[in-house]
Amino acid sequence: MPGPSLTRPRPGRDIPPSGAAPAQAPPYDGRLTGDGGLRLLVSLLRPRPRPLAVAALWSVVEALPTLLSGLLIATAVDRGFLAGSPGTGLAWLGLLGLTMLVQAAAVRMMFPALAAVVEPLRDDLVAAVVTAAVTRAAKSARPPDAAAVTRLTEQVETVRNLVSALLRSTRALGVSLVAALGGLLLLSPLLAAVVAVPVTVALVVFARLLRVLVARQRALILADEELTGQATPILAGLRDVAACGARWQAYATVRAAVDTQVAATHALAWAGLSRRLVVALGAHLPLFALLIAARPLIGDGHLSAGEVVGAVTYLATGLDPALRALTGVVGGWGVTLAVTLRRLGETIAPPPEPSASTPVPPAPYGTAPQPGPSVPAPVPPSPYGIALAAVADVEPVGHGLRLENVGFAYAPEATPVVRHLDLTIAEGEHLAVVGPSGIGKSTLSMLLTGIRRPTEGRILLGGLPIEAVPEHRLRSLMALVPQEAYVFTGTVAENLAYLRPEGTRVAGERLEAAAEAVGAGALVERLGGLRATIEEPAALSAGERQLIALARVHASPARIVVLDEATCHLDPAAEQRAEAAFAARGGTLVVIAHRMSSAGRAGRVLLMDGTAALTGSHRELTARSPLYADLVGHWHGGDPSGHRPPEGSR
Structure with missing residues (x-):
């Protein structure tokens, strides 16, 4: 949470006196004829x-x-x-x-x-x-x-x-x-x-x-x-x-x-x-x-x-x-x-363009300053011994991700949600992230996609610090599908092509193929096809909105897709179909798991328990981690092997 540090105030020092005015705009001289x-x-x-x-x-x-x-x-x-x-x-x-x-x-x-x-x-x-x-x-x-x-x-x-x-x-x-x-x-x-x-x-x-x-x-x-x-x-x-x-x-x-x-x-x-x-x-x-x-x-x-x-x-x-x-x-x-x-x-009024003499405003806690058009970027350390300003226009080599001692807290003195995380996600890998509720999985998804900046450590994308990648390039490489999917008023094609650089000029066959791949084909047909207008997005169910968001990202050029419980409103069969579609699409797939079955389908699993992070295959973690075995057994009714008992046996 941005703002002041969340620590217990010291009486007489941290608590402002009653009626103290916070900092605000300069006083107004009272003239009605001023500009504006x-x-x-x-x-x-x-x-x-x-x-x-x-x-x-x-x-x-x-x-x-x-x-x-x-x-x-x-x-x-x-x-x-x-x-x-x-x-x-x-x-x-x-x-x-x-x-x-x-x-x-x-x-x-x-x-x-x-x-x-x-x-x-x-x-x-x-x-x-x-x-x-x-x-x-x-x-x-x-x-x-x-x-x-x-x-x-x-x-x-x-x-x-x-x-x-x-x-x-x-x-x-x-x-x-x-x-x-x-x-x-x-x-x-x-x-x-x-x-x-x-x-x-x-x-x-x-x-x-x-x-x-x-x-x-x-x-x-x-x-x-x-x-x-x-x-x-x-x-x-x-x-x-x-x-x-x-x-x-x-x-x-x-x-x-x-x-x-x-x-x-x-x-x-x-x-x-x-x-x-x-x-x-x-x-x-x-x-x-x-x-x-x-x-x-x-x-x-x-x-x-x-x-x-x-x-x-x-x-x-x-x-x-x-x-x-x-x-x-x-x-x-x-x-x-x-x-x-x-x-x-x-x-x-339009914000003034910063000049070379304009100081860069302090960035909020946990984010990197964004230089203006004429303001040179700050120079953080680079793994290659060169300044970020010199590589700002250099494309990342591939789209592999590497997290080095990454930590994140929502306030300077708050307990870190993510701490000392070292992780490499290879290009094209299928990774599932599991752990108890509230352990920081959604926060990790925002760190991986650059929406949040780590408060400790750094994240590299294709060998470059993620903050050195131009924002437009970062957004075209990465896509995050959150739990609450967003659908706007407009045609079905406009919703599905929203992340395409060419917009609705993309071929309808490509959009229909993306919808069909994630299981949204029947929904598109029921709505009246790609040219049909979604007048009231709220009239769609939560699962239908998720299908549209999944199809939108599947049709996008993103090479790294993070699904943050993006299928939680779908049944297990629909969830499996959507994840299989993204796995077959190519590129890197990170699934913040809503069901443990997602971990069984992933090539590698990251287990977050609040103090450490373990990685391995589904079978390896089942054998090595009591917490993981407990999560699997809880989901599958006490069978830590990950296999459901036959129908009628329970």
């Missing part, structure tokens, strides 16, 4: 001008009641109710109601346009995040970015929901605010000038507050990512945590990240309370002042009673909701959207 955030949003919205224009047009229509409400109510009061003509007053109010019906129709017409913007935007972001995560993982020597899961799920969905909410709730914000102030100006220029002063002060205060909100929202997002990055490897390695007695250190590591996240949440909440001040300054204060000054203004003839009612309408139903939306939606959802977009913009 708004620029990313613009790039996402630019391909959809038509639905955006339609939504804006209907937003203008929707703001019609806000623009006319104060004028219509003032006219209804002055020319209708106060003039002794209630019918005229009701007529003017009816006209206001008609504008509200128009508003409702505009809202109804606008939603399809919003959907045409939001859903494709979410799809584009998902594609960008996945592409960036895979590209960075392929080009970097560091472990895969666990925080990418947070970006792909939480942050992308946050952007989708917030863009939808902002377009739905604030598309008419500017129009409504302008409409309320414009209507007030038409009603009474004096009142409009007086109201403009506190509104301007409120907007200035809100602009200053936005910087604080943005900085604290960014701190919260980074704390979420840090928590995911700390917790993911610990949750994935709970068995090692328990085995090493490192529960308290794991607890302290996650607790520090949780405390940081809680502190960031509280800081953002306190900053959010300041938004109430903006509404009080911009809307409540002018309304309160108008109500106090209404009687003198009417008495002096500056305003009529209807104009006062109209002005109150603009302030209470136009300006107040607009400022609430500005502070609540823009100050809440808008800040979250801007910061999340900025973070996504930072992480989906």
Whole structure:
């Protein structure tokens, strides 16, 4: 498990104080116009001008009641109710109601346009995040970015929901605010000038507050990512945590990240309370002042009673909701959207190409550094007395494997899973690996195929250290079939030809022959042939997925095939057929045995018992090793010779 060493922490030294912030990205200055955030949003919205224009047009229509409400109510009061003509007053109010019906129709017409913007935007972001995560993982020597899961799920969905909410709730914000102030100006220029002063002060205060909100929202997002990055490897390695007695250190590591996240949440909440001040300054204060000054203004003839009612309408139903939306939606959802977009913009940007002066980042525990295009590779010792940089482009001679004093542990102070293993696997050999459950057989399969690097010793492939073999060459030479087979949505041919350099251009006869050899021919026929599409891979049984994975590797150019319990979901007869197919295919075959019958079919057997490793034929190990004889006898019902008793004798 990558990450900190799993040892019992020393109080006061290894356990960080509660609330200590882990290392994270540099602080953000709070500006919304930085590269990444708004620029990313613009790039996402630019391909959809038509639905955006339609939504804006209907937003203008929707703001019609806000623009006319104060004028219509003032006219209804002055020319209708106060003039002794209630019918005229009701007529003017009816006209206001008609504008509200128009508003409702505009809202109804606008939603399809919003959907045409939001859903494709979410799809584009998902594609960008996945592409960036895979590209960075392929080009970097560091472990895969666990925080990418947070970006792909939480942050992308946050952007989708917030863009939808902002377009739905604030598309008419500017129009409504302008409409309320414009209507007030038409009603009474004096009142409009007086109201403009506190509104301007409120907007200035809100602009200053936005910087604080943005900085604290960014701190919260980074704390979420840090928590995911700390917790993911610990949750994935709970068995090692328990085995090493490192529960308290794991607890302290996650607790520090949780405390940081809680502190960031509280800081953002306190900053959010300041938004109430903006509404009080911009809307409540002018309304309160108008109500106090209404009687003198009417008495002096500056305003009529209807104009006062109209002005109150603009302030209470136009300006107040607009400022609430500005502070609540823009100050809440808008800040979250801007910061999340900025973070996504930072992480989906292509990684910079390392230069000769760029230091190589430290490799994770148990792996070899992967030099960049312009960075010279480190020079580990070579069995030939030459640097690996000098042989990096040299092909291995054959594909024999040799393990020299190989050891591997999942953490620096954890008990090694593999220790002091010396083993030679000749080119074309058929080797079976057996041992009790949890002894390290699957770990050995990852070491043999270069997925894991040994923490001690070295592995040679064709005479070259395995880390000196170019990655593309290593992947074409080796194939590992794990216990949980992977089948993706696509045609049967695409699944079977996935490991072929030429892809689906490979002849169908070759794919059909590979499927038939491992026993998947009937399955391919049942699915509808090579051109049939596998719509739901999960609908296939575990055994059917294993057959497809076996056929895929059988059709590949790999010269070394490792089957890590890759037939565990097949019956013994199907397992025997698959192993026989790979043995007859040519190349090296290593079988991590699920059944002891696999050992009986192998030319040589490696027995792992946790302390030493024995090799020999099936008969030799049965005679030499009590553990091996016990495994054989347990599988075959007490007969250590490896032969099943006749049917009916038990």
